[in-house]
Amino acid sequence: MSEVADPPMKPPQADSRKMSAAWRAYGETLTEEQNLKNHMPLVRSVVDRMRASLPPTVDVEDLYSVGLMGLIHALRRFDPTLGVTFASYATMRIRGAVLDELRRVDWLSRSLRVKAKKVTEIIAGIEQREGRPATEAEVASELGVSSEEYSAMLDELRPLSYVELDAVAGEEDDSNMHDVVPDEKQPSASDLAMKNELIKLVVDRLQQLPEMQRKILAMYYFENLRLAEIAKVFGVTESRICQIHTQAVLSLKNYIRTASNK
Template identity: 40%
Template sequence: MKHQELWTEYRHSRATDVRNRLIECYMSLVGYIASKTAASLPPHVEVSDLESVGILGLMNAIERFDPDKGIAFETFAKMRVYGAIMDELRSLDWIPRSIRQKTKKIEKACRVLDQKLGRTATNSEIAEHLEVSIPEFNKMVREVSSTTVLSLEQIYSNDSSNGTMTLMDVLESSTSSNPLDSLQSEELRDELARTIDRLPEKEKLILALYYYEELTLKEIGRILSLSESRISQIHTKTILKLRGRMAEQQERATNTATKT
């Protein structure tokens, strides 16, 4: 039975056996996302564990999918599967405190320099601000690289709601019936677009290849004739810059709300 026929049957019957057949049809998608995510994590994180959590995300996607909204199921399911895996990783709290502190230091430095310079800071400028040498800065970036597995999925902290506005939230709220949600998401998309536009061309290209073309870091390295570790380093710094910029945007929004 073709996928479309399964979807038609499931929409009418909501039968468990039909849902299970849909799950089987998209298991390869779960495996792909789990493997790609695990590649950026420490060795003790098993792909099979991520796949188990990803299946729950797939089941949730099947239950919530509405074909009338005009979005392909694969696109919708990717967000749900990836989101389920990210939620599991956050609950495990597998990132050491020292690494979290270094991540915050780099993010803050990027934010401060961005405000001061009116552009994206260079590596040497960030290192100087942190009062470390370039080799020491590069070592810090390597150490925090695993934290960017959350990357664009957790780029905007929303303290007022005790949570985080994720890229998934932004994409989904474009169909929200709540005008305030839509406005907030539109502002976030605009700010994210402006921030990315200010990045150096190589960093923009790596983001595009990784998040939109869905290539692995190794594949991007082959295209750009750079090592996988070098691509990982550039990707990490880019994400930290984006997080820093979005934190600045949040701070401005909070200050505006307080004044009003």
């Protein structure tokens, strides 16, 4: 009689009170190679979500390789006592590794950066003057373009917006959202204070955004819906969702940068 193979082990549930011991027991039974194989779909999922916003000139296979290094980093550094799931932690590290690579190769054209800087400055001026998020109509008016032309401009800036939200902690010191969570087993008080302040700023601004912008960001970043799925929810085109997302991200980034410099 042939032996029946044991079913593959599943990682322990991260919300269990015995998570730490369970995770250690799980990890100790598997080699690093087995762990990598079990979690490779996570790398593909993260990269595939990001590639939709990148130009075709970006080598996706390179991003998969970089994402794999992020997964290895996550497997070696994960500490379940910090109270986050491994999937959440690994996603953050994979995404962070890919973003670092995109910044390293500087894949954005100079003209796109100049255009983004101009739009961001106008948004900043409107929001400082009005004390609320700028509308697309207001930005278009100050740019001296039609609403259709501004929508086309938002389409051009779309790739930048997905990187910019992760870099929202500040461009000047080359920091990004994944840097806020420390690698060390015991996070320092300053690390926690920085993370908590950033979270507070993001939450504060999200509450001030127009309802549709707020819901789109929540669906995309917290519910992990794809842009096409969000478009179906609102009954608009995916392109329109992308435009609204870009406007929201630029506004959010400006708010956090301004608040951080006070």
